[in-house]
Amino acid sequence: MGRSGQFWPKPMFRGAAKITLDDKGRMVVPARFREPLIERSQGRLVVTVHMGGQRLVIYPMDDWLEVERKIMGLSSVHPETERFQQLMVGLANELVLDGHGRMLLPPDLRRLANIERHAVLVGQGSRFELWEEKRWTENIDFKLKSGTSKDLPPDVGSFSI
Numbered sequence: 001m002g003r004s005g006q007f008w009p010k011p012m013f014r015g016a017a018k019i020t021l022d023d024k025g026r027m028v029v030p031a032r033f034r035e036p037l038i039e040r041s042q043g044r045l046v047v048t049v050h051m052g053g054q055r056l057v058i059y060p061m062d063d064w065l066e067v068e069r070k071i072m073g074l075s076s077v078h079p080e081t082e083r084f085q086q087l088m089v090g091l092a093n094e095l096v097l098d099g100h101g102r103m104l105l106p107p108d109l110r111r112l113a114n115i116e117r118h119a120v121l122v123g124q125g126s127r128f129e130l131w132e133e134k135r136w137t138e139n140i141d142f143k144l145k146s147g148t149s150k151d152l153p154p155d156v157g158s159f160s161i
Contacts, residue, residue, distance in 0.1 A: 013123030026102040034101045043097035058128040
């Protein structure tokens with residue numbers, strides 16, 4: 001339920017924000033994301049590696065539980081599925097926003113994503129990606145310069161804005 005007893009859909013996270021981590025590895029969640037995170041998950045989050053590498057993903061707890069159920073419901077007979085489960089779930093860490101809207105990122109995950117001080121938090125609908133700032137800029141520059149509409153999958157190619 002939202003304001004005035006009306007139903008409000010889960011907030012969607014969109015846009016990018018530059019973040020600076022402090023010496024302890026804490027990052028302040030931008031105010032525009034903080035309130036929806038508190039409403040959506042009481043400030044409880046999960047951070048893990050992204051299977052594409054180079055970045056972390058951060059989910060509100062309830063959204064993560066749904067993703068985790070799907071991941072662990074896959075058969076681990078195939079070595080790549082087992083690898084996927086081990087990385088996504090095995091490296092997942094629960095976080096809680098503190099009273100100042102900060103979260104402490106685990107050192108091992110910061111190391112895997114090469115995040116030391118400057119990062120970019122990118123809204124991706126129901127989750128966030130956290131990139132090292134230089135890597136994010138290089139990634140966006142590359143994606144803007146490469147690829148054409150003929151490379152799009154059929155379902156995206158038929159999409160109209």
